[in-house]
Each structure stands twice: as structure tokens, then as C-alpha cells.
Amino acid sequence: MIDATVVPEPPAPTGAASGGVAVPPPDYTESGVPTFESVRDKIEKRAGTATGAAELDADSAAGRTLEEQWEDRQEAARRKLDEIRKSMGR
Template sequence: MKQVHEPGIATDPNNPARYGDHVPDTDPVDQPADEPHLDEVLDAEVVSADEVHPGTPTVDVTAGPVATPPMDTGYTAAGVPTFDSVREKIEGRFGTAMGAAELAAETPEGRSADEQYEARQKAAADRLAQIRASMKSADDS
């Protein structure tokens, strides 16, 4: 099936119900929301602006903006990493490596590799003992 791409026409053959329909130029998100119907009843209490309820905290609007402490980005103003950020990164990587090693040792493949390593170490120690014994007997002769 050949698709013809015309601006404003939907060309998705997987959506047969809408195939060939015109596509609006604006997204539905960009369109203004419908106004609420006047028939709807809104349940709200009308309160005058002068009325203050007891226990309601008051806000001092004359105070200036509150200075927030600068967020620690891990870098100095010159772009150099701080000691703490480098240490945290190293500790994180070390922890990840240790966790990966522990998880790998728990798998059947990991246990098999450990057993093979131990068997090779034992075979190497036995062979070394044989070589030493043969050298000792050669020296005795």
C-alpha cells in the first residue's frame, strides 16, 4: 500500500478508523480548556477578605526574599571538582563493584568459576610439590 503524505491528512494505515481524516494544525494541549458550565454547582464557602480565622498563620509580606543556601554541586566556581564530590564518586563506584562481585559469586556460573579456580590452584600446588620432590631426589643421587 502506497502512502501519500499530504499536509494535514492522517496517513497511518494501522489506524483505519482515522485513516485519511484531516489532522488539526494545533495540539489538543495548546487549545484552551472548555469553560465550566454555568449549570454546575460549585460547593464553596464565601469568606470576606477581612476575616481571619484563629490559628491561621499570618505571613509578613513586607519581608524581603529569604536567601537560600547555595546548592552543593560538587564543583568550585572555577569548575574544579571538590574533594567531597570526588570521594563520594569513588565510594559509589567501589560499592557498586563490591556489590557486583558479591552478586556474581552467588550465581551458579560464579560458583563454578570459583570451583575451577580452586581446582587449578590445587593442581598447581600438587605439580609444584612433584617438581620439588623430583629435584630433591636428583640432588641426593
Template structure:
């Protein structure tokens, strides 16, 4: 396997455009690197640079939050709490939306019809047995 230092040394000798192409090729087809691929695509237009006057400007991708992880890769408590709250909110909202949707209403109507039919059949059986 190639040493990381060798890869970094080779990548540092590439132009920005060449490096972006390498990043695109590496990130393509890897769902875990989707944010990296999106960041590369945001910065797709790279002007021709003069190595003497080139200015290093940090690139901030709008809409991509700072990672809420420690340097060891462990999510912070706030990150975990936000994900739990988000999932809970999604679950609560989706049940409400499912109930109010046309398919949810038709399912509820079908359930009510079955319930009425069951009660009617039970009443019919009781009448036939003489137990009104």
C-alpha cells in the same frame, strides 16, 4: 544558524500538542535529552484547551530529581559526592555479587582445582628428584 530568539518566537506560537511533537522530534536519538523525552512522554495526554480558561499547571515528573547544578552548569559538591559514593557502592556490591554468582563460584572452583593440580605436580617433581 538560527537565532535562539527566532526559535522561541516560533515555538511560542505553537499549540501545546504541536510543541510536544517538536520536542519529541528534537530529543529523539539524543541520549543527553532522555530526561526531556521522558518528561514529554509523561505529559503525553494533553486535553483540548480553551485558550480563555486554560490554566497553567507546573508539571512535575515523578522520580526525576531536581538538577544539582549551579546556574553555570557546574555540579554542586553534594552531587559529586553522591555520584562518587554511588559508584563506590556499586563497585563493592558488584564484586560481592560476582563472587556469589554461579559463574563466580565455578571460576573459584576451577582456580582451586588448578592450584591442587599444580601442588600435586610439584610434589611429583620433588619425589622424582629424591627431595621429599
């Protein structure tokens, strides 16, 4: 059983305000520049999120409706182009 009266201590402050040495976050170099790995991870995460959102959108009722509308327009354009070609004697 956990004793509810025991409150854990917060971590000791770091940085210039506490009189200590400022420690950069683990994804940055000591000079404050983001590491290649952290930038790559952020890009991959954003790309994955965008891909997932696009897949979910395409699977929704609205997404399917848009896809059907696109296909209908493409088919209408093909028919019109065939009609124009026939009228020109091709």
C-alpha cells in the same frame, strides 16, 4: 483530590542564554571546579558499586564454578610440584 488540569510552571531559566548569571551546580565551585566532597562521593559510589557487583558475581552459579575451577587448578599445581620435588630426591 489533585486537579489534573493544573500544570506546574517549570523553573525559571538561568545562565547567559536567559540574561541571568550562570549558577554553577552545587557540586562545583564558582570557577567550575568540582568540590572535594563531590569527587570523594563519586569515588565511594563507584567503589561500592564495583564491590557489590563482585560479590553478586561470586555468589552466582557461574562465579562459584569459576572459584571451583581455580581451586582445582591450584590443587593440581600443588600435586605436580610435589611430584617434581619427589623426582628430584627431596
